[in-house]
Amino acid sequence: MLHTIIKRNSYQDSVNLMLLTNYISALEGVMQASIMMGTPANKDIMCNSGLYTDELEPAGANDMCIVIDTETHSGLDDILVAVDSFLSDQSVNSSQSSTESVRSWERALKENPHANLAIISVPGQYAAAEADKALDYGLHAFIFSDNVPVEEELSLKRKAHDKGLLVMGPDCGTGVISGVPLAFANRVKAGNIGIVGASGTGIQEVTTLIDRMGGGISHAIGTGGRDLSEGVGAITMLDSIRGLAHNEQTEVIVIISKPPSETVREKVVSQLQGLPKPVVTLFLGEKPSGHEGNVYEAYTLEEAAMIAIDLAKGAAVQPLYSMPIDVPKTALNPGQTSIQGLYAGGTLAAEAAMLIADALQLKDGLIHEAGYVLRSNGHVIVDLGDDMYTQGKPHPMIDPATRIQHIEKAAQDPATAVILFDVVLGYGGHDDVAGVLAPAIEKAAAKAKTEGRNLYFVAALCGTHQDPQSYAEQKRKLEQAGVVVKESNNQAVRTVLAMMQLVLEDVPKTHRPAAKTVPEMFSASAAIEALLAGKPSVINVGLRKFTESITASGAPAIQYDWRPIAGGSVKMQHILNQLKDYRFTS
Known part of the structure; x- marks a missing residue:
């Protein structure tokens, strides 16, 4: 039996709503529950999961939609009390936070006039528009949000490149700028190794291994998983490499990515071979047989970290990085395979x-x-x-x-x-x-x-x-x-x-001189050099928990408690933004 409750103008971020959904789903008498904001995309999700009701039709993007499948009417009041209690706790936690929050870009910039980085974690259909505003205000953009069309990603990254700014993402899970963790990131010691990675946990694995091996990180820049695709062309990675090449704190550069297209790979490696700093590359899925010039190729995330550590210490890179594995004794049945x-x-x-x-x-x-x-x-x-x-x-x-x-x-x-x-x-x-x-x-x-x-x-x-x-x-x-x-x-x-009695063979790597001549070096933009010169000053647009880790690291941050405008209509928001741009330029 489906029960639908609409809470008008009760916007909550997606993480709170997901945690609330899990909390309610575990209550006695609840067979299934879904709690989302009333965007068209979320209504589609409810429809596909069999939890759509006619009462959801008039709900807007700022309305909280609660659909609960219970066996009977009994206990429904207790469930709704639990919903209100959960939301009340979230409200208390927000009010007790020392982080200042605002409700508009203009206010955020007034409170933090030196901001140079915006973290965007709003629903995907709105993320590109918010990132575009950040670029117009001269801020680098870190887009945690996913489900952003590749056409919008390309447009944002081209605009950022022309302005000398970085767009990290979309679907960028991790970053570290001057010791300040961004989104899903770890607290790592400062050092001379800089990382550019397309992934979240790839960066996390390499940075934490370097930390525990005694090394340190200058910066870790996430690009998003599609940056090295043929369609995007590694715009963020190439600009980030230039930034690290001109960054005094960075002496070794590590590149992490799944295998890009051949043309994009050639473009990236060609620029790396022109750097005055040693570089470690990991194109996950490739099994390299050797190193070339100043570019050292790794097979695993751990090997990338170990090579980077040796380079950072000025030690020789080994032909083979392996270590003994302590294997527990097993007693398996014949069918356990x-x-x-x-x-x-x-x-x-x-x-x-x-x-x-x-x-x-x-x-x-x-x-x-x-x-x-x-x-x-x-x-x-x-x-x-x-x-x-x-x-x-x-x-x-x-x-x-x-x-x-x-x-x-x-x-x-x-x-x-x-x-x-x-x-x-x-x-x-x-x-x-x-x-x-x-x-x-x-x-x-x-x-x-x-x-x-x-x-x-x-x-x-x-x-x-x-x-x-x-x-x-x-x-x-x-x-x-x-x-x-x-x-x-x-x-x-x-x-x-x-x-499981399976063998993985490792082959020692050779080292040969670079086959190509050093290409012409390009300088980094002043804005990228400034971002990497110290702790970022942040406007966090979306998930509040990202602000807390930034301020805990000693960096200034303003929390922008974002809400959809124009009833959540992307088309209407686009029209309003065009009118705003026209007003500013007329």
């Missing part, structure tokens, strides 16, 4: 799939279908951060509920031998993900035991000892639950491969 990888981080999932595909000598390698990045010979790697798993739900790094469901399902399969997963710490993520996952892991292992099977769990723990979650405590909780914990994704995957 599969690895089940349940990842929150997309790049970590892709790296795991790459290594397993290499060990299996698969010709096809990685796939991208229905949330899977590998599905072969019974082995599965799932990216639980994929859009198909996060529509209307929190990202698994924020809320582990989806991953727990997949752990339960994988554990029931008698073919499952090992469940492989990542635990990513840092700002933006869950406060105690190990503490939430541990009971589910213990329960799954115990149930398998009663069925005559030993079920093994191996985790890659990504984080630093400075992160808001305690690295040591998270590791202890996982190990107490019987999990084999490794300090890199590479080590975790290789451990699982060894447990």
Whole structure:
């Protein structure tokens, strides 16, 4: 029985609503629940999930839509009380925050006149317009929002390039500027290694490994996953490389990306070979055989970090980076033949799939279908951060509920031998993900035991000892639950491969001079050099929790509590923006 409640003019950000949905869904008597703002896209999601009702039709983008599927009418009043209580707690937390908030761009710029960076985390259909405003105000834009059309991304990045600004994203999960964490990022020590990466967890893995190996980060610039596509042409990556090349704090540059098109790759590598600084490249999915000139090619995220550390110390780069793996003894039934990888981080999932595909000598390698990045010979790697798993739900790094469901399902399969997963710490993520996952892991292992099977769990723990979650405590909780914990994704995957009697061969790399002459160097823009010269001054447009990590790092930030204008109509907003531009230029 579906019940619909519309709360007029009660805008909440998407993370709060997703957490509220999970909270209400767990209440007794609730079979299913969906709580979203009344945008057309959200109504489509409700329709596809079987939770659409006619009462939703007049709801607008500023109206909170609550649809609850219950067995009876009884208990509905208690559920609504729980909704109001949750929202009241969020309101109290916001009012107690020391962060100043505003409700317009004009006010934000008045309160923070020296702002040079805007973080955009509004719903995807509105993100490009807000980023465009940021560029007009002379701010670099960090677009956390996803579901932005590639045509709008290209337009924004071309405009930013012409203005000497950076557009990081869309779908940019991670950044670190002068020690200030942006979005999902870790607290890392300062140092001389600068990173440009297309991904979120790829940057997190490399920066945290460098930190724990004793090195430090100058900057980590995210570009978004499509930047190195043929259609976008690496606009942000190339401008970021120029910025790091002229940044005094940066002595070594690391590039992280899935394989780009051949023409884009050639353009990027050509610029790298013209730099006066050494560079480490990781094009995930490629297995390089050697280094060329000042460009050192890595196979895994861990190898990229290890090469960068040696270069930062002035040490020689080794032909082979490998380490002994402590492999636990296993006792598996003959039918237990599969690895089940349940990842929150997309790049970590892709790296795991790459290594397993290499060990299996698969010709096809990685796939991208229905949330899977590998599905072969019974082995599965799932990216639980994929859009198909996060529509209307929190990202698994924020809320582990989806991953727990997949752990339960994988554990029931008698073919499952090992469940492989990542635990990513840092700002933006869950406060105690190990503490939430541990009971589910213990329960799954115990149930398998009663069925005559030993079920093994191996985790890659990504984080630093400075992160808001305690690295040591998270590791202890996982190990107490019987999990084999490794300090890199590479080590975790290789451990699982060894447990399954699979071999992954590494080949020593050669080093040859650069084949091409050094191209003409381009200078970085004054605005990019200024951004990298010190802590950013931020206007945070959207998710409030991103502001908290910025101010905790000593950087100035204003919280812009964004709301859709014009009833949420993108077309009407476009018209209003054109009228505003006309007024300013007339």
